[in-house]
Amino acid sequence: MSNPTAAMLVIGDEILSGRTRDANMHYLAGELSDRGIDLCEVRIVSDVHERIRDAVIALREGHDHVFTSGGIGPTHDDITADAVAAAFGVGLGVRDDARALLAAHYARTGLELNAARLRMARIPEGAALIDNPVSAAPGFSIGNVHVMAGVPAVFQAMVAALLPTLEAGKPLMSQTLRIERGEGEIAEALGALAATYPQLSFGCYPFFLDGRYGANVVIRGADGAAIDAAMVRLSELFPDPAA
Amino acid sequence: MSNPTAAMLVIGDEILSGRTRDANMHYLAGELSDRGIDLCEVRIVSDVHERIRDAVIALREGHDHVFTSGGIGPTHDDITADAVAAAFGVGLGVRDDARALLAAHYARTGLELNAARLRMARIPEGAALIDNPVSAAPGFSIGNVHVMAGVPAVFQAMVAALLPTLEAGKPLMSQTLRIERGEGEIAEALGALAATYPQLSFGCYPFFLDGRYGANVVIRGADGAAIDAAMVRLSELFPDPAA
Numbered sequence: 031m032s033n034p035t036a037a038m039l040v041i042g043d044e045i046l047s048g049r050t051r052d053a054n055m056h057y058l059a060g061e062l063s064d065r066g067i068d069l070c071e072v073r074i075v076s077d078v079h080e081r082i083r084d085a086v087i088a089l090r091e092g093h094d095h096v097f098t099s100g101g102i103g104p105t106h107d108d109i110t111a112d113a114v115a116a117a118f119g120v121g122l123g124v125r126d127d128a129r130a131l132l133a134a135h136y137a138r139t140g141l142e143l144n145a146a147r148l149r150m151a152r153i154p155e156g157a158a159l160i161d162n163p164v165s166a167a168p169g170f171s172i173g174n175v176h177v178m179a180g181v182p183a184v185f186q187a188m189v190a191a192l193l194p195t196l197e198a199g200k201p202l203m204s205q206t207l208r209i210e211r212g213e214g215e216i217a218e219a220l221g222a223l224a225a226t227y228p229q230l231s232f233g234c235y236p237f238f239l240d241g242r243y244g245a246n247v248v249i250r251g252a253d254g255a256a257i258d259a260a261m262v263r264l265s266e267l268f269p270d271p272a273a
Numbered sequence: 274m275s276n277p278t279a280a281m282l283v284i285g286d287e288i289l290s291g292r293t294r295d296a297n298m299h300y301l302a303g304e305l306s307d308r309g310i311d312l313c314e315v316r317i318v319s320d321v322h323e324r325i326r327d328a329v330i331a332l333r334e335g336h337d338h339v340f341t342s343g344g345i346g347p348t349h350d351d352i353t354a355d356a357v358a359a360a361f362g363v364g365l366g367v368r369d370d371a372r373a374l375l376a377a378h379y380a381r382t383g384l385e386l387n388a389a390r391l392r393m394a395r396i397p398e399g400a401a402l403i404d405n406p407v408s409a410a411p412g413f414s415i416g417n418v419h420v421m422a423g424v425p426a427v428f429q430a431m432v433a434a435l436l437p438t439l440e441a442g443k444p445l446m447s448q449t450l451r452i453e454r455g456e457g458e459i460a461e462a463l464g465a466l467a468a469t470y471p472q473l474s475f476g477c478y479p480f481f482l483d484g485r486y487g488a489n490v491v492i493r494g495a496d497g498a499a500i501d502a503a504m505v506r507l508s509e510l511f512p513d514p515a516a
Contacts, residue, residue, distance in 0.1 A: 043474060043476055043493070044476055044478060044491065045299075045302070045315075046302055046312045046313065046314075046315065047302060047306050047312070047445060047447070047493060048299060048300075048301075048302030048303030048304075048305070048306050048312075049447070049491065050478070051299040052295075052298075052299070055295075055317075056288075056291060056294040056295070057291075058291075059288070059289055059290060059291030060291030061291075062291070063290050063291045069289045069290070069291075070289065070318070070319055070324075071289075071316065071317065071318050071319070071324070072288075072289065072315075072316065072317040073314065073315065073316050073317075074298075074314065074315040074316075075313070075314050076313055076314070077474075077476075081313075081314070103456055103460075103477070103479060104456050104457045104460040105456060105459070105460040105463055105464065105477040106460070106463065106464035106467055106468075106475070107467075107474075107475065107476055107477060141455060141457070141458075144457060144458075144461070145461065146456075146457050146460030146461050146464075147457035147460075149460075164481075165481075181479055181480075181481070183481065202290060204290070204292070212384060213346050213347050213348055213389075214347045214384070214387060214389050214390035215384075215387075216348070217346075217347040217348040217349070217389030217390075217392075218387070218388065218389050220348055220349065221348065221349035221389075224349055224350075225349075231286060231320075231350075232349070232350065233286055233287055233320075233350055234346070234348040234350060235287060235293070236346060236424055237424075238407075238408075238424070238426065248287065248292065250286070250290060
């Protein structure tokens, strides 16, 4: 049985303009690896209704899960809920349970639940809420699409609430060997080794450090014994000259 | 006249697995902003031929430029050139000018130009080379697709060689106002202000720091005078209580 597959959709002009360096994708990638859900694709689109809608439609066809980040706050540029509702062809309205979460939060903090904040209680029809222990305004899951906040602390809290509810696969394991030779010296033997382990993936990541070329070879897969065996063979092919 | 548009395609299992945090996308986003080329979408796909090919086909239809990062080294998992050639339906072979660049580089460094390294001289028919002053192996441009290395130092050098050859637009300018209020307090007035400046984009990025909520409001666009005027109005709406 193969692992569940996933895609991520990051919504945010601030990342495409170079102002902000995305953190949520890197975080989610690590969490999904640990749970054996294979992240196959990420898309980053700007805050434009049609772009978000079309990306949701495209990604949810091809993957078991789609995780989105960003665009569910109270301001005019927060249009993710509208675009996701459009992608599913369902309505979007303020929902009582979401409103109650916000009302309790703002009562506690002494702030007004004004019209802008109430936008965060708009949930597409048929969605399930995702808990937000940081700032109350919930995310939601509709079909196989999980809609979460862009603020990293909130995104991470929502991921922590959501992931245990999803079917896990075999965690992706990996081992890395650092080889003090140029990638071009490694390539032929590495390719031959990779061909004998079709169930594993062999990545080769070159570096140039202190005037020396080298590469980190990463062997990944769900079969720990095969990774061990391949790593032993790799170490024999490229023994550490300092050892 | 509107700015040229761009998409980026990042190729790399190591990013999707959470092992590596992407740096090239953030770098390119900043460089494109400075040149007035609007980065509209980024996709990150794994090292799978069909995924790379299909993403190239999809992205080059909708944008003036597509920039790719990763997968052009000497190892078995470097399959970007093959996938791009397939996307354009052209052949891929070792080209004399690319081979000469590699031969000169390896002669200088005393290393062998072996079969694996020669893979890096395989260039799709009809492509133009992109200079690589770091490690010689060239990138290439075919049609509106610009194929560059994944190692950040090499990627950045290739971007520096390529960008001056592309038509520039009006640089995206931006100003930021830090407002010490929750996003929900800002939202209504900000939305009304944004509606009066349709040529600008208004982003609101909340933060939670030292127990206080606040937001950075970023006004972006190519019209510097309009940004100035909108920023003055924003400062009047939300005066700094400490000033």
